[in-house]
């Protein structure tokens with residue numbers, strides 16, 4: 319590719335990159351998304367099963383839906399928004415977990431969240447696991463849920479960051495897929511796909527973005543790469559930006575993976591209900607039965623369990639799920655399920671994980687990561703958000719913010735008399 323010239327390049331075409339590029343494009347800025355994959359969307363990705371049902375392998379829930387900007391995008395696209403209350407806001411199915419025990423568990427979990435809320439903003443920051451009640455029988459399950467929320471065990475997660483997460487508890491879904499909605503939003507934007515950025519050279523008056531087929535020249539860049547990539551790529555910036563590398567290292571990506579199973583005789587279970595694989599340990603999956611009423615199970619695995627299963631591929635996820643479900647529902651249950659789709663986000667070279675959490679003491683890394691450099695390198699992505707990290711709407715909000723910073727820098731430069 320010959321050298322090409324833009325005002326702004328957006329590096330990474332996930333939720334943040336698409337939101338940023340859309341804003342720039344609307345403001346008339348000559349911009350382009352440079353994306354390593356063959357598709358836009360990043361960790362937002364919808365595939366279809368044989369019946370044509372949309373399956374979200376990455377984000378599925380419009381969290382904080384009453385203030386989530388993707389809702390308006392989905393509505394613009396005439397998508398169907400499902401407002402059924404999520405399984406975690408209702409009682410789980412009673413198999414090996416009767417309602418009185420669920421009530422006791424919920425009380426213990428609320429106590430844990432309260433202790434986090436009371437302690438989190440005091441110095442020094444500590445690991446969230448420190449606030450588990452010693453000897454409480456529900457610690458395993460509280461920690462399992464911690465791995466679904468953060469993608470990591472609570473002993474690795476900052477209590478302050480955990481507390482900073484800001485959720486309105488309104489959770490909706492897009493029937494046709496959250497990932498499909500996000501990708502479609504980027505469809506008409508200028509983008510170069512299949513093009514991993516190798517270096518951002520900011521030594522000269524203009525930026526030189528090195529890619530496998532040459533280089534792109536630009537006035538500014540908005541970098542939306544996952545922290546897993548930034549933490550490992552000390553040579554990405556020339557000269558290096560050690561503050562950014564360190565900030566990214568304080569915000570690793572936790573791991574969460576899904577496995578979709580087909581389910582014969584699905585009507586036996588309530589629509590959008592849930593089973594816990596086990597209630598006495600952290601290394602267990604949660605099973606969303608009949609999502610949208612479909613004859614499917616969406617199994618969710620987090621933290622070390624997900625990492626261990628990734629080493630064995632889809633068959634390891636499937637065998638684990640079948641063993642937990644058979645224990646709950648009887649050995650015959652194994653004959654009723656088949657694996658349909660699974661995705662290993664830890665092994666994905668352009669994600670290397672699922673969503674960010676802060677290590678204890680590293681909450682400030684979010685602001686450090688988000689801070690612009692030299693008025694021409696801007697940063698966005700879920701990990702840059704103070705309270706909406708780990709989400710697709712956190713991606714959107716930080717993307718729009720970075721685009722606004724970039725637009726205002728361009729306008730300032732244009733208003734200055736030429737040197």
Ligand SMILES: Cc1cc2nc3c(=O)[nH]c(=O)nc-3n(C[C@H](O)[C@H](O)[C@H](O)COP(=O)(O)OP(=O)(O)OC[C@H]3O[C@@H](n4cnc5c(N)ncnc54)[C@H](O)[C@@H]3O)c2cc1C
Nearest residue numbers: 330332333334354360361377378379515668699700709710
């Ligand atoms: C299993 C799972 C479940 C989830 N569930 C939810 C949920 O229910 N609700 C929710 O809101 N969020 C959820 N999330 C999180 C959500 O998907 C992410 O937080 C969000 O999509 C991140 O968007 P982003 O733009 O910050 O990053 P990304 O989507 O990772 O975008 C970064 C982009 O950069 C690209 N890239 C990487 N390296 C390069 C390079 N060298 N050059 C150019 N491009 C590069 C990547 O391919 C990617 O497209 C889930 C994620 C997973 C994995």
